[in-house]
Amino acid sequence: MKITESAREQIGAQLAAAAAQALTEDLASQPRALLVVSGGSTPLPFLRRLAEQPVAWSRVDVTLADERWVHEDHPDSNARLVRETLLTGRAVAATFHSLTTTDSTPEQGAATVAARLATLPWPASLVVLGMGNDGHTASLFPDSGELSLALSTDDSVVAVRAPSVPQPRITLSAARLHDARRHALHLVGDAKKAVLAQALSGDDVRELPIRAFLTCPLTLYWAP
Numbered sequence: 001m002k003i004t005e006s007a008r009e010q011i012g013a014q015l016a017a018a019a020a021q022a023l024t025e026d027l028a029s030q031p032r033a034l035l036v037v038s039g040g041s042t043p044l045p046f047l048r049r050l051a052e053q054p055v056a057w058s059r060v061d062v063t064l065a066d067e068r069w070v071h072e073d074h075p076d077s078n079a080r081l082v083r084e085t086l087l088t089g090r091a092v093a094a095t096f097h098s099l100t101t102t103d104s105t106p107e108q109g110a111a112t113v114a115a116r117l118a119t120l121p122w123p124a125s126l127v128v129l130g131m132g133n134d135g136h137t138a139s140l141f142p143d144s145g146e147l148s149l150a151l152s153t154d155d156s157v158v159a160v161r162a163p164s165v166p167q168p169r170i171t172l173s174a175a176r177l178h179d180a181r182r183h184a185l186h187l188v189g190d191a192k193k194a195v196l197a198q199a200l201s202g203d204d205v206r207e208l209p210i211r212a213f214l215t216c217p218l219t220l221y222w223a224p
């Protein structure tokens with residue numbers, strides 16, 4: 001295994017252990033606990049390792065930070081990614097709450113998804129965020145016309161369209177993503193490390209939306 005792959009496996013294992021600890025800590029004082037994870041390619045080692053952690057998974061709710069508005073068996077579906085990586089092994093007992101409906105568009109489905117999310121045990125035990133090289137996180141994209149709304153609304157979800165992505169998206173709003181006891185930012189590669197450094201050196205959230213989460217306590221999980 002190449003050094004970078006090993007480092008990325010190790011950081012995924014570290015984040016998995018931290019996520020399991022967060023869930024177990026909260027389950028000591030509440031009947032259910034909520035985990036919010038991001039999609040994309042970075043989380044795979046983390047999600048696979050987390051699936052084997054000794055957590056009371058039957059008392060855990062899992063949802064996504066954002067989703068592509070595609071059917072759950074579509075290759076780009078984050079729900080498919082979670083079902084294939086996290087909701088296996090011990091974690092098969094967890095309850096997954098998707099961010100899509102049978103509506104044709106996220107605009108049509110947003111109210112149904114918001115009602116679904118309202119039943120979950122907020123604040124989340126942990127929100128795991130990723131980041132794109134454009135500084136987006138979840139589906140808070142710099143080139144999206146809905147970015148200002150997603151950064152300011154009290155609604156829990158926002159339908160999003162952006163030239164930089166092929167499909168319409170639905171994203172948890174910044175307010176909902178902030179509604180957590182703990183936040184983790186999971187990145188790999190030097191390019192994203194440089195974007196994070198740029199984000200830390202400025203304050204224009206619309207330029208680099210990850211900035212909306214750099215003022216709250218956040219644990220960084222980065223590997224080369």
Ligand SMILES: O=C(O)[C@H](O)[C@@H](O)[C@H](O)[C@H](O)COP(=O)(O)O
Nearest residue numbers: 038039040041042130131137138
């Ligand atoms: O739906 C998604 O794609 C994610 O939620 C998104 O916000 C992701 O975290 C970044 O785009 C990084 O993706 P990679 O891990 O693939 O680089």
